[in-house]
Amino acid sequence: DTAVSQTPKYLVTQMGNDKSIKCEQNLGHDTMYWYKQDSKKFLKIMFSYNNKELIINETVPNRFSPKSPDKAHLNLHINSLELGDSAVYFCASSQDGGGPISSDTQYFGPGTRLTVL
């Protein structure tokens, strides 16, 4: 009955490779996010999708491409991996309240630790 799940939990790969991280939520939420947590534990938004539409793209290199096949899934594909891409990537989801400001909370997945060698 996991609310937000991510696969894989750990990913070790060589520089220059292409890899994907998958995220699924079973909360019925219509908004999903990707956050990156760097080696100093700082968390920053990368992308958000609302009903399969890209809403936020926070100056992320275009080697990163999110894809949302439906509103329960948001995958992250990374091309030509670089050493600096090593981080923990978190998926999150929320239900938009639809008003001037959404009151709903973002629920996070367990994170994917990506190590680029």
Added chain:
Amino acid sequence: AQTVTQSQPEMSVQEAETVTLSCTYDTSENNYYLFWYKQPPSRQMILVIRQEAYKQQNATENRFSVNFQKAAKSFSLKISDSQLGDTAMYFCAFMKHYGGATNKLIFGTGTLLAVQP
């Protein structure tokens, strides 16, 4: 741009005692939300408590409470009767409305709390 500052990189408390974690933020918004998330060694991001800026009453969740000072832009977390399981990194976060239907969390740099037996 909104910023969130946590000035205490590390704190320590004895089991059963009370500890307060500090957070300040900067924004020109009038309506927003503030959160405390906890990240234990398992890496999972867990919501601890949420505060709506338009509410004067401070939020409480069991042993966790906040001191929200809107004019001072301060949002501290008090943990009463600290337990070993409270050992974690604590992140303060601000929710900005990003136009449309999607919000993003802006995180502080975190405070690593160690509860000592």
